[in-house]
Amino acid sequence: MIRTATLTGVQDDENPYTIQTPPRTEYKDLNASVKLPVVTMDAVDTYMAPLCVKLEDKAKNLYKERFLIYVRSAAKNNKYHLLAPCATNMKKSVSYCVDVIVDNEGVIDECQCECAVGTGPNAHC
Numbered sequence: 001m002i003r004t005a006t007l008t009g010v011q012d013d014e015n016p017y018t019i020q021t022p023p024r025t026e027y028k029d030l031n032a033s034v035k036l037p038v039v040t041m042d043a044v045d046t047y048m049a050p051l052c053v054k055l056e057d058k059a060k061n062l063y064k065e066r067f068l069i070y071v072r073s074a075a076k077n078n079k080y081h082l083l084a085p086c087a088t089n090m091k092k093s094v095s096y097c098v099d100v101i102v103d104n105e106g107v108i109d110e111c112q113c114e115c116a117v118g119t120g121p122n123a124h125c
């Protein structure tokens, strides 16, 4: 049986653009005891530059206005996997799960979002 990465953390063989994530059961809540690499704004700009996009104030405001529901993380093979459901800016009752993979230097490797335009590994919706 083939399942989607969103539900199981296993790569979906039918969608080669789905990034590989650990099983959701391996993720832990983000709190002061969880060690993560620092991801700088330069790292965000570096990730987005080849995609010809920049982090806009609109996206920053979504964070400030609490559209980010929570963040969980899992470490695997020297990579840090972040899982973050985010409410949509149109309907706050609807949320999409965002996956971000960061290396141990804080470089963003891959991102995906389960929204219609958030296909991995280079999502920037």
Ligand SMILES: [Zn+2]
Binding pocket: 096, 113, 114, 115, 116, 117, 118, 125
């Ligand atoms: Zn999205």
